[in-house]
Amino acid sequence: MADSDRAIELIDITKTYPGVLANDGVNLSVGLGEIHAIVGENGAGKSTLMNILYGMQSPDSGIIKVRGEEVTFSSPKDAIAEGIGMVHQHFMLADNLTVLENIVLGDEPTKGVALDYSYARDKINTLAKQYGMPLDPDAMVEFLTIGERQRVEIMKVLYRGATILILDEPTAVLVPQEVDDLFDSLKELQAEGVTIIFISHKLDEVLSVSNAITVMRAGRTVASVLPSDVTAHQLAELMVGSELPKPEAGESTVTDIIELSISGLTSLHSDGRIAVDDVSFEIHQGEIVGIAGIEGNGQSELVDAIMGVRAATSGTILLSGVDISNDDTKDRRTDGIGIIPGDRHRQGLLLDSSLWENTMLGHQTQPPFEKHGFVDKKGAKARTTEVVERFDVRTPSVDVTAAALSGGNQQKLIVGKEMMASPKVLIAAHPTRGIDVGAQAAIWKELRDARADGLAVLLISADLEELIGLSDTLLVMFDGAIVAELEPAEVTPTTLGSHMTGVKIEEAS
């Protein structure tokens, strides 16, 4: 292939961390103006490769070519100078600044000592028009939706003159409608000649938007394919090297015994807006109730209210028929409510503490973690070892800090410790978010097994396939309220999507 039509070429890139071969002779060739997807399981080496391409890390060996020219990057600055920009999965925006201020941050145009607002505004408006990405430069970032924030991040990169964009799992945080918007934007960018490299787990999306796909597995590039030549199923097989697991609930195990009963639960934001609006539902033993909804429609507030970390203004919560509405969080937990928090870093883990202390977290008032007010280190370690073995948490020992584990292994630890505490009710918020296919299948199986044993599960997920596949009953949340109750067997991702946006059923196509 001629060098001239290649935006990026990586040849035989090898990168080892002490003891770990993260990239092992990786080859990647991205054409100019192409949308190029890189897929692979967690730990396949995608992030390392992108960090190398963005100059955050140097390869041990191998060649990087940008537009046919061989280059070496010693920092992202060098990469930016070559017109390469990266949008990280987790946004790095200052909430209390405007869109404009966020975009120019670190690269401020100045007039004397002052920020040249009019220059920046003009430039942003021009870029927005050119690339079809509507943005209000003067909006405060804290009031933007996730999708809009992502646009700000992309604009930040374009503002710095990038013509090659790296997007790290851009759709992981988006809801279906926002994903569509993003893809429209990407195609606009492509039409303007921008080259896009994007990393993803979601194979359908990859197939629908990309022009070329590179599959990574165990630090190597195992295949380069065209989307027209493969199915999602084949892609998944290339990724994992085996069959793709599907979420399937199997035989219904729903009993007549109501384990958790919520009625009229209402909770307000601190500014008086309604966060959870008169929510009522029941979960029976052996039942998984799924809650679908675009993120930010009250799901996390609902979870917080059920857990007692957020005050409810009205409504009752009955656990096994006992009113726990006025109990504090500790009592709710000891009474048998388990929680897999939606945001494991914010609500689930003590990153700098050992694994056994993390296993203890949330159960510190109960055996085997506690004895007469003292920490039972031996009991806690023994339980943690069990969790590690049963849930395949890959760790050198139970004494390392949680921060040392990969995201998937952290999640397995959380799921494992909650399941092994044998709760009556398990609230699982995004239980498989950001983890690889193998671990996902394992967690699904555990959930199904526990359900068969009579566990009542409240499942909140952005993964519609997971919701439909696992739930016995499916509720849709919109604007803080439950707006629909659906039969999972009869619903498709498309119809569910329209409920989630608040469109009436009759109008749904």
Next chain:
Amino acid sequence: MKKFGLALLAPIIALAFAIGVAALALLAVGVSPVEAFGLMWDFGTTTTSIASIINRAIPLYISAVAVAIGFQMKMFNIGVEGQYLVAALFAGWVGGSIVVWAPLHIAIVIAVAVTVGALWAGIAGALKVTRGVNEVVATIMLNFIGFSVVGFFLGNFFAVDSGALNQSTPPLPESGQIPGLNWIFTTLGFTEPRGTELQGFLIVAILIGIGYYLLVWKTRFGFDLRASGANPGAARMSGVNPKKMILYTMLLSGGVAGMVGLSTMFGKLHAYTQDFPRGLGFAGIAVALLGRNGAIGMALGALLFGFMERSALILDLNGIPKEVVQIIQGVVVLAVVIAYEVVDRFIRARELKAANEATKAIGSNGQEVAA
């Protein structure tokens, strides 16, 4: 064990660095560092000096523990200074006003000090819980209020002689004094310290250290405390009530802070006086940083500070600027914070590597991974 060795490495490097900086400072004013440090060492290792060093270390240690309790949940009790002065005043007044059976007398004085210290810090805790006032701001303000409260009560109500140049609460009677521990030196075959009495409150300080260690690292309360500090969101979700935790922590920290002045009161001054030692609360912050909130580490830090303060005296006598000691103190705290961070990163990187290897070891079953 290897981890422990690494943790010890940080303060040693920091200390060496600080001594190096001090040596440069000494050279700059034309004094031989070897001579100066030699003098400090010779003087600082006499039994009299050792008793004095420990006496100096006791309040520093208690103060550091008080600060460290707050640090465990990422709260900065900068008000130990005010807490111990207010506590010492009331404890001194109560202790000087009663005569009871000695152990009971001492217990009462300690109880008053703990209670007053806890209440004074508790104000900041209550303000944070009910009104969201930052504890740093509240405790700083309470320091200033505390200084005034002390002056007001001492001058108007508690002083035996309100016209005296150095006003003082009524002296503690015999039953309210803790005898010294100089016999330890003679029992062990060393010469008895002259002019200095090793203070008996040392035993209480050791008990505070042990209690602190057990509370923070072994009890459920300590777990909740550390969890709240490490990740308030996760702690809350786990069932820890953050408001209760803030209040308890401030009360506890203040209670310990209340005892900072007691070693001097029981063993030396036997009253609260206008020239009661000040600055121990602030020095405690440095010692807590130095010892990294560890029960043993802070003890070593307090002894180091005690040694430097004591041995500074000899420099003065030899015409060497004793400020060099302050340079060491300042630099060592700064350097140690940096050194800890470096060592921490090293440990973390090693863990990450081990975790990656574990993933590999299981994950590469049957697959080709290594080149």
